[in-house]
Amino acid sequence: MSDVNHDKIEKAVYSILEAVGENPDRDGLLDTPKRVARMYEEVFQGLSQDPAEHLQTVFGEEHEELVLVRDIPFYSMCEHHLVPFYGKAHVGYIPKEGQVTGLSKLARTVETVAKRPQLQERITSTVADSILETLTPHGVIVVVEAEHMCMTMRGIQKPGTETVTSAVRGSFENDEASRAEVLTLINRS
Numbered sequence: 492m493s494d495v496n497h498d499k500i501e502k503a504v505y506s507i508l509e510a511v512g513e514n515p516d517r518d519g520l521l522d523t524p525k526r527v528a529r530m531y532e533e534v535f536q537g538l539s540q541d542p543a544e545h546l547q548t549v550f551g552e553e554h555e556e557l558v559l560v561r562d563i564p565f566y567s568m569c570e571h572h573l574v575p576f577y578g579k580a581h582v583g584y585i586p587k588e589g590q591v592t593g594l595s596k597l598a599r600t601v602e603t604v605a606k607r608p609q610l611q612e613r614i615t616s617t618v619a620d621s622i623l624e625t626l627t628p629h630g631v632i633v634v635v636e637a638e639h640m641c642m643t644m645r646g647i648q649k650p651g652t653e654t655v656t657s658a659v660r661g662s663f664e665n666d667e668a669s670r671a672e673v674l675t676l677i678n679r680s
């Protein structure tokens with residue numbers, strides 16, 4: 492159940508339109524506050540969800556080697572400017588004691604974390620920590636690559652700039668070779 496308050500958003504959007512010098516009562520803008528409220532409910536739906544919840548499904552499969560789901564597309568909203576940043580997340584882990592989860596659940600975890608006002612670093616570490624705490628694997632590695640609209644359409648205006656963040660936990664922290672293996676697999680075309 493979402494906690495998004497449509498009424499408040501609608502009033503705020505009406506005020507913003509007025510404040511920038513628009514006429515919120517002209518035909519094209521009449522339904523805009525309602526549309527924006529529906530959009531915020533959708534793009535911030537992760538605020539009312541627990542990312543770790545998706546990871547409760549486990550298979551009991553004794554695979555204690557790398558599982559990597561790469562190129563998971565995501566869209567998020569920069570918490571400083573409330574404009575999108577978007578890209579791909581790569582999520583790898585080495586399961587322990589049969590704690591193998593469904594592949595789609597890793598993508599669902601990314602989705603829940605991304606659909607909040609966010610920082611790229613926080614998406615990266617929250618996904619890693621959710622997997623670490625829920626599946627207690629040998630290790631977790633999360634790499635996120637994204638383009639931030641706040642650096643593209645405003646401010647410094649540098650389209651094409653890509654930000655890469657990573658979070659490593661457990662065995663990956665001290666094992667340079669397995670970190671390198673994951674990075675090679677992520678970059679393989």
Ligand SMILES: Nc1nc2c(ncn2[C@@H]2O[C@H](COP(=O)(O)OP(=O)(O)OP(=O)(O)O)[C@@H](O)[C@H]2O)c(=O)[nH]1
Binds near residue numbers: 569570639
């Ligand atoms: N570390 C980090 N910074 C981010 C992220 N998204 C946006 N930012 C940065 O947040 C900073 C906010 O800086 P401020 O100086 O408070 O805001 P601003 O005046 O709008 O900054 P400019 O973008 O430089 O014009 C900017 O440098 C953004 O590039 C993110 O996911 N992680």
Ligand SMILES: [Zn+2]
Binds near residue numbers: 572639642
């Ligand atoms: Zn921003």
